[in-house]
Amino acid sequence: MKMRLILAGYNVDLDALKEYKQRRTLLTPESISAAYARISRSPKPVDVLREISRREVARARKSNRTIIFEMGHHSVAEHAVFNFDIIGISRRAIEEFERFRLCSYTEKSQRYVTLKGDYLVPRELQDRQLRKEFRSIIRQQNELYVRLFDKIKKHNFEKLAALTKERQDKRLLENLAKEDARYILSLATQTQVGATVNARNIELMIRRFASHPLGEVRELGEKLFKLVKRVAPSIILFYEANDYDKKTYGEIERQCRKMLAVQTVRNDSDVELVGHTADGDSRILAAFVFKSSHGNYDSCLRSVKKMSKKKRIELFKKACAHLELYDVVLREFEYADLSYALVVSGGCFGQLKRHRMASITWSDYDPRLGITVPESIKEVDEEERFLELIKGVDELYYKIENTRPGIGSYILTNAHRRRVLMKVNLRELYHVSRLREDPTAQWDIRDKAHKMSALAKRALPITTLLLGGKSDYPQVYRRLYGRFPKVRQVPVP
Numbered sequence: 001m002k003m004r005l006i007l008a009g010y011n012v013d014l015d016a017l018k019e020y021k022q023r024r025t026l027l028t029p030e031s032i033s034a035a036y037a038r039i040s041r042s043p044k045p046v047d048v049l050r051e052i053s054r055r056e057v058a059r060a061r062k063s064n065r066t067i068i069f070e071m072g073h074h075s076v077a078e079h080a081v082f083n084f085d086i087i088g089i090s091r092r093a094i095e096e097f098e099r100f101r102l103c104s105y106t107e108k109s110q111r112y113v114t115l116k117g118d119y120l121v122p123r124e125l126q127d128r129q130l131r132k133e134f135r136s137i138i139r140q141q142n143e144l145y146v147r148l149f150d151k152i153k154k155h156n157f158e159k160l161a162a163l164t165k166e167r168q169d170k171r172l173l174e175n176l177a178k179e180d181a182r183y184i185l186s187l188a189t190q191t192q193v194g195a196t197v198n199a200r201n202i203e204l205m206i207r208r209f210a211s212h213p214l215g216e217v218r219e220l221g222e223k224l225f226k227l228v229k230r231v232a233p234s235i236i237l238f239y240e241a242n243d244y245d246k247k248t249y250g251e252i253e254r255q256c257r258k259m260l261a262v263q264t265v266r267n268d269s270d271v272e273l274v275g276h277t278a279d280g281d282s283r284i285l286a287a288f289v290f291k292s293s294h295g296n297y298d299s300c301l302r303s304v305k306k307m308s309k310k311k312r313i314e315l316f317k318k319a320c321a322h323l324e325l326y327d328v329v330l331r332e333f334e335y336a337d338l339s340y341a342l343v344v345s346g347g348c349f350g351q352l353k354r355h356r357m358a359s360i361t362w363s364d365y366d367p368r369l370g371i372t373v374p375e376s377i378k379e380v381d382e383e384e385r386f387l388e389l390i391k392g393v394d395e396l397y398y399k400i401e402n403t404r405p406g407i408g409s410y411i412l413t414n415a416h417r418r419r420v421l422m423k424v425n426l427r428e429l430y431h432v433s434r435l436r437e438d439p440t441a442q443w444d445i446r447d448k449a450h451k452m453s454a455l456a457k458r459a460l461p462i463t464t465l466l467l468g469g470k471s472d473y474p475q476v477y478r479r480l481y482g483r484f485p486k487v488r489q490v491p492v493p
């Protein structure tokens, strides 16, 4: 399937929409960003500034260029927001697209949608024999996917027969089969995404993609540029490939190879806590004292450190007493960081990378890290067939890497692994844990989230007292407070 990028929408001034019916006003988000940009210097009310921008789009564009690029007031471009449909993009390229944190994405789930076998042969793979082998392996992966899906579904229905009376239970068992069968699918598998991105991020994406080593990602950048430039030419200016984006990581890699003998594969554990804020508990509690007193932070920290454990727990309990299931813990929980070194499967990484309030650095997939085989595949006696095919995948990966380094990962599967360095503050860990330690989360990421939480509890024993998955929250809360938390009812419309 050919990649398609569709501009699905962008924000326009509502008054411009009304005027559009009477006289053809240009509908562009640029008039809003230009009007807002003038707020900082003009005494005129903002609705008047909008009106001026709408009437004089050419001047609005000129003013955008000056304010954003000459004066460096880049955040003005964030007032222009675009929606894109992206169809026929590989899972590999999606990893590059979803690197950008201040954007919103919704992606076709391999857990809920039965896949039809659409895939991409990377354009860099010019060698005819390699292309043939690539297609052949993908065909085998797709065939095994269908076989695994059928067998695991049947197995699930037999194992959990009592559950399958209700239609939604049947769907759940089917989805569980999909989520495990997909471990044999490669990163060349195509998917679709809906994305909402502001112009500041679009410009950054276009610039980064222009320098990207993967042709598919460069194509995505070119398509983005073509669509957005037409609607909002004044906010997309620095879009060309450049040495900083193109060369830096390659040069770091070569330098490291020269200088260091890094042990590339060690049989270490899949979740390690490699660093955390010393006195993290005290720092979070001190931030509460700071917020509510007029003392300087150092004196707050000293006071907290002198407190007995009982008093520290009391302070923590006060901060969370009214915390209901869907509430976020207070911002002061951001004053302790935790850094994890993880080894995760492609399937798990696809989910982990979606947590945008984290710092995530990853290295390429590496077959030497082994693979993750879902238990259900073992239960239906398909492990041998699975491993046999993975052997073929690995051989082809090395063949491709020898001729076109960096392209081999397209053939690797959701079962292959990579190393990830992930730094979160405790507030984000609460969020990750709530979502991902819950039984509704997929087993692979649930396992990693559980291990991350266990390590955090040792490092920050007080401020993690309520850490856990959504479904455990009432019990966890009760253990600490001796009563269940309040449950806010969802209003009936």
Ligand SMILES: Cc1cc2nc3c(=O)[nH]c(=O)nc-3n(C[C@H](O)[C@H](O)[C@H](O)COP(=O)(O)OP(=O)(O)OC[C@H]3O[C@@H](n4cnc5c(N)ncnc54)[C@H](O)[C@@H]3O)c2cc1C
Pocket: 102, 103, 104, 105, 106, 107, 108, 109, 112, 354, 355, 356, 357, 428, 431, 435, 436, 440, 441, 442
């Ligand atoms: C059971 C389950 C099923 C899922 N299924 C799918 C699926 O089918 N398809 C799919 O694409 N994704 C799916 N996801 C991923 C999900 O949509 C989120 O992208 C992911 O869980 C990251 O969580 P988050 O967006 O809440 O928070 P994070 O990105 O971790 O950010 C933390 C918090 O910061 C705030 N925040 C961050 N960015 C923004 C923003 N731009 N605007 C406003 N607030 C922001 C929010 O309060 C957010 O909760 C699924 C997740 C779960 C747990």
